Amino acid sequence: MQPFQYWLKTEICFGAGSESKTAALVRKHGGRRILVVYGGGSCVRSGLLGRICEQLQAENLTYETFGGVQPNPRLAHAELGVQKALAMDADLILAVGGGSVIDTAKAIAHGKANPGTPLWSFWSGAQPVTRSLPVGVVLTIPAAGSETSDSAVLTNEALQSKRGLSTDFNRPAFAVLDPCLAATLPPYQAACGVTDILMHTLDRYFNPVPGNETSDALAEALLRVVLANGKKVVADPADCHAMSEIMWCGSLSHNGLTGLGGRKDFAVHQLGHALSAKYDVAHGASLSAVWRAWAQFVADQDGYARFARFARNVWGIQEEDDEVAAQAAIARQVQYFRELGVPVSLPELGFGVLDDGALDHLTELCSYGNTRTIGSFRVLTADDMRTIYAAANGADCGRKKHVICSDSRLRHRRQRRGGGSDGQPGTVDPKAGSGAPVKVYSGYPGISRQSFRGPDYS
Numbered sequence: 445m446q447p448f449q450y451w452l453k454t455e456i457c458f459g460a461g462s463e464s465k466t467a468a469l470v471r472k473h474g475g476r477r478i479l480v481v482y483g484g485g486s487c488v489r490s491g492l493l494g495r496i497c498e499q500l501q502a503e504n505l506t507y508e509t510f511g512g513v514q515p516n517p518r519l520a521h522a523e524l525g526v527q528k529a530l531a532m533d534a535d536l537i538l539a540v541g542g543g544s545v546i547d548t549a550k551a552i553a554h555g556k557a558n559p560g561t562p563l564w565s566f567w568s569g570a571q572p573v574t575r576s577l578p579v580g581v582v583l584t585i586p587a588a589g590s591e592t593s594d595s596a597v598l599t600n601e602a603l604q605s606k607r608g609l610s611t612d613f614n615r616p617a618f619a620v621l622d623p624c625l626a627a628t629l630p631p632y633q634a635a636c637g638v639t640d641i642l643m644h645t646l647d648r649y650f651n652p653v654p655g656n657e658t659s660d661a662l663a664e665a666l667l668r669v670v671l672a673n674g675k676k677v678v679a680d681p682a683d684c685h686a687m688s689e690i691m692w693c694g695s696l697s698h699n700g701l702t703g704l705g706g707r708k709d710f711a712v713h714q715l716g717h718a719l720s721a722k723y724d725v726a727h728g729a730s731l732s733a734v735w736r737a738w739a740q741f742v743a744d745q746d747g748y749a750r751f752a753r754f755a756r757n758v759w760g761i762q763e764e765d766d767e768v769a770a771q772a773a774i775a776r777q778v779q780y781f782r783e784l785g786v787p788v789s790l791p792e793l794g795f796g797v798l799d800d801g802a803l804d805h806l807t808e809l810c811s812y813g814n815t816r817t818i819g820s821f822r823v824l825t826a827d828d829m830r831t832i833y834a835a836a837n838g839a840d841c842g843r844k845k846h847v848i849c850s851d852s853r854l855r856h857r858r859q860r861r862g863g864g865s866d867g868q869p870g871t872v873d874p875k876a877g878s879g880a881p882v883k884v885y886s887g888y889p890g891i892s893r894q895s896f897r898g899p900d901y902s
């Protein structure tokens with residue numbers, strides 16, 4: 445093993461029924477005036493939010509609620525949450541939801557503890573986080589791993605920028621992981637979650653530092669468990685056994701454990717964040733849409749040996765030749781994504797084939813205006829990012845006929861068809877334009893030329 449430093453402070457309460465321990469955990473971690481943060485209403489409809497509020501009342505804790513967090517959570521909404529936390533003098537922020545809600549709760553915690561400091565200054569790197577409030581989590585979707593991670597990801601709509609912030613202040617004080625709470629997930633959202641969990645592991649597994657056998661073996665075991673149970677939870681999110689495995693893997697995949705001693709790659713995440721910033725697509729879908737193109741690109745750069753290990757130890761592919769094994773593993777992984785029902789190319793995100801201008805803009809967003817490289821397994825320049833986006837943009841997805849799509853045309857299509865990060869796939873709705881409900885595309889205006897502030901591992 446290579447040297448590492450690891451601090452995982454989150455108390456975890458895992459298993460069916462653990463939801464009932466929430467208020468006691470809040471009290472244990474010092475919460476007396478609680479801001480309860482939630483999303484677009486799934487936890488209201490399931491009754492979870494009501495049950496949590498009853499528990500807080502029964503513990504004689506003061507609380508207020510703050511809902512409306514959107515997937516790919518917005519900076520402006522988090523700022524509203526900070527105002528509410530300040531007004532009630534909150535001393536603990538309780539997230540009831542998934543990654544978007546948890547990341548908003550983390551942002552509110554930082555903002556409440558640092559009144560007067562613009563929130564984005566933490567995400568832009570202008571200010572380090574030196575204090576915050578405790579955050580508690582009741583997880584409703586296994587996916588982002590934010591319940592134990594040191595990351596939080598926000599979208600600044602004005603800058604059309606989606607960025608992660610990594611700091612130990614982002615580690616929640618406690619996390620309630622009750623797999624039964626994910627039973628109401630729509631299949632597409634469950635599939636995006638499984639994809640994200642795989643990718644948090646792969647984005648660490650593919651790294652340039654040799655000699656971390658324990659981390660590699662943990663990663664391979666985790667990948668095998670997720671592959672075995674992922675399709676089960678998409679088929680039936682109420683399958684509590686499969687969901688419990690996926691939920692625990694979700695936390696382990698992003699709390700740092702599977703990458704200890706290595707150097708995170710996370711290039712696929714960065715390529716995906718630019719896609720979500722520009723097109724507001726679900727996070728997991730943004731990753732699967734570029735993974736094949738990334739994998740092929742880096743495997744071809746002297747990367748067959750590592751992919752061959754992945755082939756043998758994760759996929760059980762018994763090929764002696766490294767290149768053949770590597771190609772087989774990439775094909776099997778892509779096929780798995782297809783079976784989950786997530787996109788494996790940019791056109792499958794639902795916008796058709798992107799034109800050159802859109803690819804250039806994605807490259808600019810991902811490279812922070814050509815001021816940074818991404819990745820560690822293979823370091824990718826802006827030109828490399830452009831090549832990968834172009835490869836992912838190939839019409840080779842075999843599902844539907846594609847048309848070239850410019851930005852303005854894309855916006856128009858989205859206005860007509862909906863689709864995005866809200867749990868719905870961005871695939872073509874055949875009923876669109878003929879009386880189907882219309883969703884308004886909230887594309888982010890503005891440009892993005894920003895200074896490099898260091899690696900972003902979220």
Ligand code: NZQ
Pocket residue numbers: 482483484485486487513514515516517541542543544545547584585586587588589590593594595596597625626627628629630633636637640698713727728865866867902
């Ligand atoms: O908003 P509600 O109504 O709750 O619905 C949500 C939302 O539409 C729905 N959902 C969640 N639990 C549900 C449910 N629907 C029915 N039943 C349930 N039990 O799922 C939709 C997506 O929720 P979201 O929180 O956005 O999902 P996820 O957990 O995948 O989080 C994605 C966000 O986390 C960031 C992503 O970039 C994205 O912004 N990430 C955060 C990381 C971190 N902090 O460490 C790391 C990740 O790599 C990722 O970047």
Ligand code: ZN
Pocket residue numbers: 588640643644713727902
């Ligand atoms: Zn992720």
